[in-house]
Amino acid sequence: MRLRALAAAVLLLASAPALAAQPLRDCPLATAPLGAASPLSDVLMHPGGPAALAAVAPDLVSSFTRNFGGGDLPPGFANILSAASLLDGRADRAALEPALAARLAALPITDAFALARCARYDNERPALPAADGRPQVLVFEKINGFRDNPSVDAARTRLIAIAKARGWQIVFTDRGGVMTAADLARFAVVVWNNVSGDALTTPQRAAFRRYIEQGGGYAGIHGAGGDPVWFWDWYADTLLGARFTGHPGRPQFQTATVSIADPDNAIGAGGAKTFPLLEEWYSFDRNPVNGGAVAVATIDERDYQQIGYRGESLSMGYHPIAWRKAISSGRMFYTAIGHRPENYDEPHAAALLAEGIAWAMGPKGSYPHD
Numbered sequence: 355m356r357l358r359a360l361a362a363a364v365l366l367l368a369s370a371p372a373l374a375a376q377p378l379r380d381c382p383l384a385t386a387p388l389g390a391a392s393p394l395s396d397v398l399m400h401p402g403g404p405a406a407l408a409a410v411a412p413d414l415v416s417s418f419t420r421n422f423g424g425g426d427l428p429p430g431f432a433n434i435l436s437a438a439s440l441l442d443g444r445a446d447r448a449a450l451e452p453a454l455a456a457r458l459a460a461l462p463i464t465d466a467f468a469l470a471r472c473a474r475y476d477n478e479r480p481a482l483p484a485a486d487g488r489p490q491v492l493v494f495e496k497i498n499g500f501r502d503n504p505s506v507d508a509a510r511t512r513l514i515a516i517a518k519a520r521g522w523q524i525v526f527t528d529r530g531g532v533m534t535a536a537d538l539a540r541f542a543v544v545v546w547n548n549v550s551g552d553a554l555t556t557p558q559r560a561a562f563r564r565y566i567e568q569g570g571g572y573a574g575i576h577g578a579g580g581d582p583v584w585f586w587d588w589y590a591d592t593l594l595g596a597r598f599t600g601h602p603g604r605p606q607f608q609t610a611t612v613s614i615a616d617p618d619n620a621i622g623a624g625g626a627k628t629f630p631l632l633e634e635w636y637s638f639d640r641n642p643v644n645g646g647a648v649a650v651a652t653i654d655e656r657d658y659q660q661i662g663y664r665g666e667s668l669s670m671g672y673h674p675i676a677w678r679k680a681i682s683s684g685r686m687f688y689t690a691i692g693h694r695p696e697n698y699d700e701p702h703a704a705a706l707l708a709e710g711i712a713w714a715m716g717p718k719g720s721y722p723h724d
Contacts, residue, residue: 547575
């Protein structure tokens with residue numbers, strides 16, 4: 355009970371905006387022409403978007419709406435799909451995609467539409483609690499895409515427990531306006547708690563990137579690396595170093611053997627070398643090790659069926675499930691474990707998360723904090 359009360363107090367402080375919300379015009383795609391690679395939500399909210407889709411194939415809008423809704427403000431699955439995603443699995447995709455691109459490119463980008471595209475972003479700087487001398491951890495929870503509340507809530511509870519055990523001050527916010535040089539400077543690490551969907555304006559992206567490259571830390575949890583489509587290449591290709599391609603659907607949750615693989619023993623899992631875990635196992639388009647990352651944990655693909663929802667193979671062979679690397683002067687750690695709320699209480703997975711965050715903090719994570 356006391357832990358929950360503390361969490362509520364911290365969340366209240368971190369989420370309260372210092373300034374009233376103002377319409378934004380500096381989101382990354384505000385004035386970009388529409389096309390097949392555009393966020394599906396942008397296409398669906400354009401006055402001419404649904405008609406353009408229907409002109410290409412009459413079932414495009416109805417099939418998506420029946421399954422996902424679409425076009426709503428965050429969170430929404432349409433924010434993490436492209437317009438071309440509607441063509442996935444279709445035999446006529448090669449013929450339809452050029453027609454889709456042409457129809458969408460012809461739609462006008464008005465000032466009203468640009469404002470509507472930016473409405474899911476914010477520029478509200480939260481009123482952060484004063485630093486108390488302990489190492490500082492910021493947990494970022496702005497979710498514009500798929501929000502899995504049980505995962506987010508369970509991760510938050512575990513993060514509070516980790517911070518208490520390790521002597522860290524932890525601050526939570528769901529405001530993108532925290533991404534300024536002044537606000538980020540005090541934090542040793544920014545933990546992205548199952549963040550899904552493009553969440554930062556162009557200046558916020560630049561501030562966060564500079565923070566990492568100049569010595570800050572990033573720790574990503576599960577959904578922070580799980581969007582089907584990305585609209586920020588630096589985050590996907592440089593920071594994470596791999597793009598999500600899918601997870602099994604037959605069945606969704608399967609047990610696999612997790613092996614701690616960190617060659618320097620910089621990040622472990624409470625002393626365990628291997629442990630079984632029931633989870634939703636992500637696959638990626640590349641092995642992040644080939645891009646300079648160090649595999650912290652891998653999974654044995656012989657233990658489960660790597661078959662996606664459409665019957666596609668998700669096998670990677672060598673399959674990192676958590677990794678770390680340097681980003682200029684900064685550090686990143688990512689774990690794909692974390693869909694099942696129970697896994698935040700599983701001792702080995704919890705230890706992996708705690709030690710990964712501690713590694714990403716680097717020297718600024720030492721106590722006392724300057």
